[in-house]
Amino acid sequence: MRRVIFNQKGGVGKSTITCNLAAISAIEGKRTLVIDLDIQGNSTQYLLGAKVSDSDKTIAHFFKDCLSLSLFGGNNTGSGLDNLIHETPFPNLFVLPSHPELEPLQGRLESRFKIFKLKEALEKLQGFDNIYIDTPPILNFYSQSALIAAEKCLIPFDCDTFAREALYTLMQAVTEVKADHNQALEIEGIIVNQYQKQANLPRQLVEELIAEGLPVFAAMISPSVKVRESHSASQPLVHYLPSHKLSDEFRALYAEIHNS
Numbered sequence: 001m002r003r004v005i006f007n008q009k010g011g012v013g014k015s016t017i018t019c020n021l022a023a024i025s026a027i028e029g030k031r032t033l034v035i036d037l038d039i040q041g042n043s044t045q046y047l048l049g050a051k052v053s054d055s056d057k058t059i060a061h062f063f064k065d066c067l068s069l070s071l072f073g074g075n076n077t078g079s080g081l082d083n084l085i086h087e088t089p090f091p092n093l094f095v096l097p098s099h100p101e102l103e104p105l106q107g108r109l110e111s112r113f114k115i116f117k118l119k120e121a122l123e124k125l126q127g128f129d130n131i132y133i134d135t136p137p138i139l140n141f142y143s144q145s146a147l148i149a150a151e152k153c154l155i156p157f158d159c160d161t162f163a164r165e166a167l168y169t170l171m172q173a174v175t176e177v178k179a180d181h182n183q184a185l186e187i188e189g190i191i192v193n194q195y196q197k198q199a200n201l202p203r204q205l206v207e208e209l210i211a212e213g214l215p216v217f218a219a220m221i222s223p224s225v226k227v228r229e230s231h232s233a234s235q236p237l238v239h240y241l242p243s244h245k246l247s248d249e250f251r252a253l254y255a256e257i258h259n260s
Contacts, residue, residue: 002122002131003188005151008170009163012135012156013193015042018134022047023236024094024254030129033085035059035098036098037142040230043134044097047088049234051097057084058099067108080121086256090239094128105131106141115141115181121150122175139173147177152188154257157209157216159202167209192220219252 005018017035020160025032036043037059041051044058052058063078085094109115133150135143147153153174157163171187178185190209196202197220207218222245232242236248 001152002133002144003152003154004135005154005156006143006147006170006174007137007156007163008137008139008173009158009160009166012137012158012163013221013227014137014156015046015134016231017154017156017191017193017221018132019043019046020236020238020250021254022132023090023093024128024240024251025130025132025258026090027238028254029092031092031094031127031153032096032130032132033096033128033129035096035126035131035133035146037102037146038098038134038136039100039102039142040136041098041100044095046234046236047090047093047095047233048086048097049089052086052099054098055101057086058097058101059084060101060105061097062121063102063105063109063114063117066114067105067112078226081125084117088234091222102142110141114150115145118145119182120252122149143175144177144181147174147185148182150182151184152186154188155190156193157190159192159196159205161201161205164208169216174243175202187215188257189215189217191217194247195220217253217256219249219256221253222246 005014007014022032022034034043034047043082045051055061061084085096087093133146135146136181174187192206224246226244226246228235233240237250241247
């Protein structure tokens with residue numbers, strides 16, 4: 001299953017959610033891949049402990065190859081991604097790293113209509129049970145490529161009034177990608193992050209989303225400094241603090257997503 005974690009608002013926890021769901025998938029015995037399409041490379045650093053300096057071993061190399069296809073074709077075996085995937089320190093968990101070179105490539109990729117290349121490559125890629133795609137906080141070439149390549153879309157929501165106002169615009173953008181490019185794409189659900197159940201505003205915002213019939217997951221993620229500590233340690237929470245409340249919340253979220 002290919003899932004994209006997408007929101008046009010920054011700071012909603014996309015990378016944290018991506019990596020922690022992927023880590024649980026790997027612990028469950030599923031061979032799992034994280035694809036980092038965010039130029040900031042937060043998922044890459046979270047799982048590898050550092051950003052990858054060599055662009056020839058990242059997703060940027062794949063997109064560069066898309067711009068330099070031979071006139072007479074080339075070796076069409078494999079997906080074009082196989083040799084770019086890195087093992088992480090965690091069993092069953094792999095990452096296809098981001099790189100800053102994605103930024104200057106974007107305009108050329110758009111002008112040459114390479115928007116379907118990631119989907120084509122992932123359909124050829126073998127050996128993974130679950131794929132999670134982390135996206136930049138904007139509807140650009142890379143996030144659109146991810147939405148086209150995915151089967152399910154998870155939307156993080158951080159209990160902020162501005163995020164509430166932007167949610168329908170975001171869902172409309174996903175619906176348009178579905179209509180125009182990927183009929184199989186479904187909005188799987190909204191992940192409530194930074195949820196303070198004792199505070200009035202977050203509770204009110206979530207109740208409004210549910211009352212409007214939006215697909216809000218029952219499992220919600222609380223705020224905690226332990227998230228930043230796990231970032232610093234380059235260990236998803238289920239490895240860094242397996243018995244912590246947040247690890248339990250992520251496990252509950254994973255179970256709800258994968259058992260629905």
